[in-house]
Amino acid sequence: MEQVGQRKIDGLWLTVVGIAVLFFLILPTLIVIPMSFSGASFLEFPPTSFSFRWYTAYLTSPEWMSATRTSLIAAILTTLIATPLGSLCAYGLHCSAPRIRNAAQILVIMPIVVPVILIAVGVFSLYAKLGLNYTLAGVVIAHTALALPFVIVTVMSGLQNYDFDQELAARSLGASRAYALWTVTVPQVKFSIQTGAFLAFITSLDEVVISMLVSGGDNATITRRMFNSLRDQLDPTIAAISTCLIVVSVVALVGVQLIGRSKNVDK
Amino acid sequence: MSSATQSLPIEISSLCKAYGSVKALDDVSLNIAAGEFLTLLGPSGSGKTTLLMALAGFSRPDSGSIRFGDQEVIATPPHKRGLGMVFQSYALFPFMTVAENVAYPLKIRGVSKSDQKTHAERALDTVQLGGYGDRRITQLSGGQRQRVALARAMVFEPQIILMDEPLSALDKQLREHMQIELKALHQKLDATVVYVTHDQREALTMSDRIAVVNHGRIEQVETPERLYRQPSSFFVADFVGESVSLPVKVANDTAQLGERALKSDSPIAQGSGGHRLVIRPELLEVTSGAVPETANDLSGHVHDIIYQGDSVLVIVQHDSAGQINVRVPANRAGQTGLPSKGERIGLALHPEDTIIVPEHAS
Amino acid sequence: MSAVEGYESAEALQNVSTLKSENHRERRTFLGLSMPAVLVVLVVVFLPVLWLSSLSFFNAAGELSSENYARIFKSELYLRTFVVTFQISVAVTVICVLVGYPLCYWLARMSDRNAAILMVFVLVPFWTSVLVRTYAWLVLLQRNGIINESMISMGIIDEPLQLAHNLTGSIIGMVHIMLPFLVLPLYATMRSVDTDLVRAAVGLGSSPRGAFWRVFFPMSLPGLFAGIVLVFILSLGFFVTPALLGGGRVQMLAQRIESTITIYSNWGAASALGVVLLLMALLMIWLMNRVFGLDKLFMR
Numbered sequence: 039m040e041q042v043g044q045r046k047i048d049g050l051w052l053t054v055v056g057i058a059v060l061f062f063l064i065l066p067t068l069i070v071i072p073m074s075f076s077g078a079s080f081l082e083f084p085p086t087s088f089s090f091r092w093y094t095a096y097l098t099s100p101e102w103m104s105a106t107r108t109s110l111i112a113a114i115l116t117t118l119i120a121t122p123l124g125s126l127c128a129y130g131l132h133c134s135a136p137r138i139r140n141a142a143q144i145l146v147i148m149p150i151v152v153p154v155i156l157i158a159v160g161v162f163s164l165y166a167k168l169g170l171n172y173t174l175a176g177v178v179i180a181h182t183a184l185a186l187p188f189v190i191v192t193v194m195s196g197l198q199n200y201d202f203d204q205e206l207a208a209r210s211l212g213a214s215r216a217y218a219l220w221t222v223t224v225p226q227v228k229f230s231i232q233t234g235a236f237l238a239f240i241t242s243l244d245e246v247v248i249s250m251l252v253s254g255g256d257n258a259t260i261t262r263r264m265f266n267s268l269r270d271q272l273d274p275t276i277a278a279i280s281t282c283l284i285v286v287s288v289v290a291l292v293g294v295q296l297i298g299r300s301k302n303v304d305k
Numbered sequence: 306m307s308s309a310t311q312s313l314p315i316e317i318s319s320l321c322k323a324y325g326s327v328k329a330l331d332d333v334s335l336n337i338a339a340g341e342f343l344t345l346l347g348p349s350g351s352g353k354t355t356l357l358m359a360l361a362g363f364s365r366p367d368s369g370s371i372r373f374g375d376q377e378v379i380a381t382p383p384h385k386r387g388l389g390m391v392f393q394s395y396a397l398f399p400f401m402t403v404a405e406n407v408a409y410p411l412k413i414r415g416v417s418k419s420d421q422k423t424h425a426e427r428a429l430d431t432v433q434l435g436g437y438g439d440r441r442i443t444q445l446s447g448g449q450r451q452r453v454a455l456a457r458a459m460v461f462e463p464q465i466i467l468m469d470e471p472l473s474a475l476d477k478q479l480r481e482h483m484q485i486e487l488k489a490l491h492q493k494l495d496a497t498v499v500y501v502t503h504d505q506r507e508a509l510t511m512s513d514r515i516a517v518v519n520h521g522r523i524e525q526v527e528t529p530e531r532l533y534r535q536p537s538s539f540f541v542a543d544f545v546g547e548s549v550s551l552p553v554k555v556a557n558d559t560a561q562l563g564e565r566a567l568k569s570d571s572p573i574a575q576g577s578g579g580h581r582l583v584i585r586p587e588l589l590e591v592t593s594g595a596v597p598e599t600a601n602d603l604s605g606h607v608h609d610i611i612y613q614g615d616s617v618l619v620i621v622q623h624d625s626a627g628q629i630n631v632r633v634p635a636n637r638a639g640q641t642g643l644p645s646k647g648e649r650i651g652l653a654l655h656p657e658d659t660i661i662v663p664e665h666a667s
Numbered sequence: 668m669s670a671v672e673g674y675e676s677a678e679a680l681q682n683v684s685t686l687k688s689e690n691h692r693e694r695r696t697f698l699g700l701s702m703p704a705v706l707v708v709l710v711v712v713f714l715p716v717l718w719l720s721s722l723s724f725f726n727a728a729g730e731l732s733s734e735n736y737a738r739i740f741k742s743e744l745y746l747r748t749f750v751v752t753f754q755i756s757v758a759v760t761v762i763c764v765l766v767g768y769p770l771c772y773w774l775a776r777m778s779d780r781n782a783a784i785l786m787v788f789v790l791v792p793f794w795t796s797v798l799v800r801t802y803a804w805l806v807l808l809q810r811n812g813i814i815n816e817s818m819i820s821m822g823i824i825d826e827p828l829q830l831a832h833n834l835t836g837s838i839i840g841m842v843h844i845m846l847p848f849l850v851l852p853l854y855a856t857m858r859s860v861d862t863d864l865v866r867a868a869v870g871l872g873s874s875p876r877g878a879f880w881r882v883f884f885p886m887s888l889p890g891l892f893a894g895i896v897l898v899f900i901l902s903l904g905f906f907v908t909p910a911l912l913g914g915g916r917v918q919m920l921a922q923r924i925e926s927t928i929t930i931y932s933n934w935g936a937a938s939a940l941g942v943v944l945l946l947m948a949l950l951m952i953w954l955m956n957r958v959f960g961l962d963k964l965f966m967r
Binding site: 048052053055056059060062063064065066067069070073123124126127129130131133134135138142145146148149151152153154155156157159160161163164179180182183186187190240243244246247251261264265268269272276277280283284287288290291 | 694696697698699700701702703704705707708709711712713714715716718719766767769770772773774785788789790791792794795796797798799800801802803804805806807809813843846847875876900903904906907910911920921924925928929934937941944945948949952
């Protein structure tokens with residue numbers, strides 16, 4: 039009897055803590071979105087009036103628009119480069135001897151482990167020699183290096199869960215390795231590749247520290263502009279931009295989940 | 306299917322492969338006749354799968370030669386070897402329909418869409434899955450998936466078909482049914498089949514010949530009956546079929562069990578590590594009176610009687626050499642009336658059933 | 668390949684060299700597939716960081732010396748940066764564990780469906796830009812922000828508290844950013860714990876609490892440790908949130924490195940700081956690898 043009572047108290051306590059922590063996690067998102075529709079010229083919560091003035095401010099500002107364009111192009115290019123490179127690398131490592139695989143894995147994981155400020159400073163001085171600072175190419179190359187580990191890790195785990203006999207079967211039935219890879223293996227690790235692509239896109243879009251040093255001028259990313267703006271004052275325009283960024287992340291996340299769901303249903 | 310193609314013989318010679326200090330294939334040579342059903346039988350880790358994978362081209366040996374017909378294929382990539390292969394996991398493509406799976410090798414070979422369809426349908430008919438073409442793989446049972454894998458491996462009329470434990474994932478009843486079916490299918494197809502299994506009964510049921518593999522070497526290659534009756538080593542005798550063995554002394558080409566010389570029709574195989582008498586429980590004859598002079602006398606006292614449905618297993622304590630098992634059909638056992646526990650039982654082992662093997666083959 | 672097909676030679680019995688060259692060719696193919704990605708990481712991350720690190724071993728005159736290290740370990744300013752960085756990282760990690768463990772345990776005991784729905788609350792912030800979240804906390808925590816206003820209106824406090832632009836703000840913001848990094852590996856590990864084991868322990872006479880500590884908790888340790896390592900490493904080198912929420916009063920290592928270069932152009936000192944930071948991070952990774960294996964780090 040005593041134990042059952044104890045258990046109930048434990049359960050209640052857990053529920054309270056759990057809900058509180060989830061609230062803490064979601065709170066910033068809950069705040070930013072309504073604030074972006076505020077009609078006041080300063081930050082207030084809850085907003086007393088409704089307007090699109092901060093979205094208008096964002097969409098009509100040439101600086102913000104140019105930064106948005108840079109960020110989106112950089113993110114798309116990063117995704118387009120990192121996804122095939124990372125997927126091929128994952129496949130190559132998957133088929134390699136364990137010794138080579140482990141060594142390469144450690145190298146490829148580096149960008150996640152090394153503090154990003156060091157990468158940023160290192161890349162900044164490398165680019166200074168190559169004349170790549172303040173260029174779109176510079177941003178894309180650096181972001182590709184940051185995004186690759188995510189693609190490689192997700193695709194490799196996808197390959198581990200895949201019955202590799204299928205590729206062997208295809209090859210025994212007359213398919214060259216490349217044809218078997220393309221017609222049999224890729225369709226089945228497609229979800230991992232898509233997840234990797236999503237991670238690459240978000241990694242690039244949200245990256246701050248490298249962009250802060252390496253991007254600039256006409257090729258400043260949106261994160262660089264936001265960071266600099268936040269250092270000075272709390273511009274409500276940022277609420278509007280933040281809401282847009284949240285929407286992009288959530289849409290991408292939901293998209294990947296939906297694709298994954300439809301695949302799982304098939305199973 | 307039609308015999309437009311001629312099955313090919315396989316000639317394996319001096320195949321070696323080492324993983325570090327472990328020899329997965331230790332100088333393996335084996336000739337497989339055209340159209341033969343040959344089984345590679347051995348415990349797990351014996352090298353049988355490595356050998357099959359070397360035939361398929363997925364495992365590259367360190368040295369040796371493999372010929373399909375008169376063509377050297379040792380360095381030929383898998384997709385140019387023209388084999389059909391059936392995997393233990395079936396390895397069907399889950400995102401394709403049954404028909405698409407079966408047509409896959411035809412599509413690669415540039416067969417026209419309509420021919421793909423007719424060939425795939427015919428192959429599915431052959432494995433008794435006619436009309437299943439539009440199903441998804443996930444809608445099939447294990448046995449049906451196995452048949453699709455078979456259809457896919459033979460639809461392009463390969464001259465050689467490799468099978469890697471294709472029935473091991475099925476339950477016992479279905480497995481036994483499929484064994485018979487596979488054997489019948491082999492007779493219809495004009496293809497050389499190399500089949501890998503660790504199940505000796507499966508090997509005995511299906512094969513023209515069986516190659517017993519152990520520690521990366523081929524211990525013996527024989528027809529099922531001769532393999533069973535004349536094993537060349539204790540490993541083969543022990544691995545194939547049920548048996549009890551007793552140590553014997555061999556001198557001047559005669560084996561002695563205790564003080565008594567054993568009569569045997571077949572010559573005693575040479576080898577190392579001493580010899581053993583291998584006794585198959587069903588080959589012993591229970592005699593009502595004295596054991597005839599022409600047979601070896603293995604009489605003793607009944608230690609235990611175990612009823613097993615189709616037969617009765619009698620465990621006999623031999624006078625000097627230890628325990629022997631005797632299998633007696635359940636029906637006759639009822640009629641003759643077996644001696645009960647502790648009573649003496651006469652056991653005759655005829656010279657043609659007397660198997661004496663060396664511990665290790667030479 | 669085609670040369671091999673028509674292979675007809677006296678040495679056919681052996682084929683040793685053919686097989687060897689085929690093996691090499693295959694290995695080269697796999698390496699070739701991996702190379703582009705490896706090269707990008709090598710050139711963009713590995714070499715620059717290595718080069719940056721090497722700067723720390725030279726003084727202003729370009730001679731090999733330990734001057735930079737001597738300076739950062741003697742300077743009050745740099746030493747304080749180390750201490751502050753370490754304190755904040757430990758605080759953030761401890762808070763994340765205290766808040767994250769009950770959350771994961773709560774989620775892990777739910778049905779798959781309910782847990783998946785609630786995980787959205789973890790995943791949405793996880794995939795939201797760090798800048799956006801930091802901005803939101805700036806708004807929430809400022810002097811006339813929502814938290815101060817609501818606490819005043821509830822009568823908890825009379826004067827607004829200083830929450831942003833200081834250590835408190837930095838820690839709150841960092842905990843928010845880091846928490847998903849602890850929750851994701853920990854939750855995945857807890858989900859894979861066999862609940863039958865815990866039930867068996869209770870069945871064998873253990874109290875539910877005893878079963879938790881003796882059976883469940885030890886089995887969740889690999890995930891917990893992976894989360895701790897991730898949070899701690901990321902905190903050590905964290906830049907954005909302390910830079911914005913610290914309001915210049917909190918200087919962590921990453922900011923010190925940035926200002927040492929962009930303001931003072933002292934590459935030697937910045938590099939020495941970087942090397943120390945890198946060593947601390949690698950030490951944690953090495954420890955993780957020794958105890959549980961690296962795989963757990965990437966369980967998503």
